[in-house]
Amino acid sequence: MNEVVSELVFSLKESISNSEEYKNLKKYEYELENNKDIQLLAYKKDMMIVRLEDTLKYKDKNSIEVLSIQKELNNILTTINSFEVVKMYNKALEKYNALLDKINKEILSI
Numbered sequence: 001m002n003e004v005v006s007e008l009v010f011s012l013k014e015s016i017s018n019s020e021e022y023k024n025l026k027k028y029e030y031e032l033e034n035n036k037d038i039q040l041l042a043y044k045k046d047m048m049i050v051r052l053e054d055t056l057k058y059k060d061k062n063s064i065e066v067l068s069i070q071k072e073l074n075n076i077l078t079t080i081n082s083f084e085v086v087k088m089y090n091k092a093l094e095k096y097n098a099l100l101d102k103i104n105k106e107i108l109s110i
């Protein structure tokens with residue numbers, strides 16, 4: 001029984017990795033990882049999040065410092081999300097997740 005299940009799991013894994021949803025996701029993921037502008041902005045976003053968390057340790061969430069950092073973080077996120085490749089990646093991720101949800105529902109509907 002375990003061997004049969006293992007073979008089925010392997011077959012499912014292979015089918016997923018050969019799907020258009022997975023291939024598109026990987027394509028846009030690669031483009032994101034190799035886009036220096038996006039990577040720089042992602043790094044700035046991460047640093048801004050660290051700065052926000054540190055500031056929240058000693059400042060109120062409605063303080064000028066915190067609100068200023070949040071505004072800057074929002075500007076960075078808006079810029080990142082304005083890239084066409086980011087939009088395409090998000091669409092591909094949505095379709096891939098829909099595929100996984102469909103598979104999950106089928107498996108769990110027994």
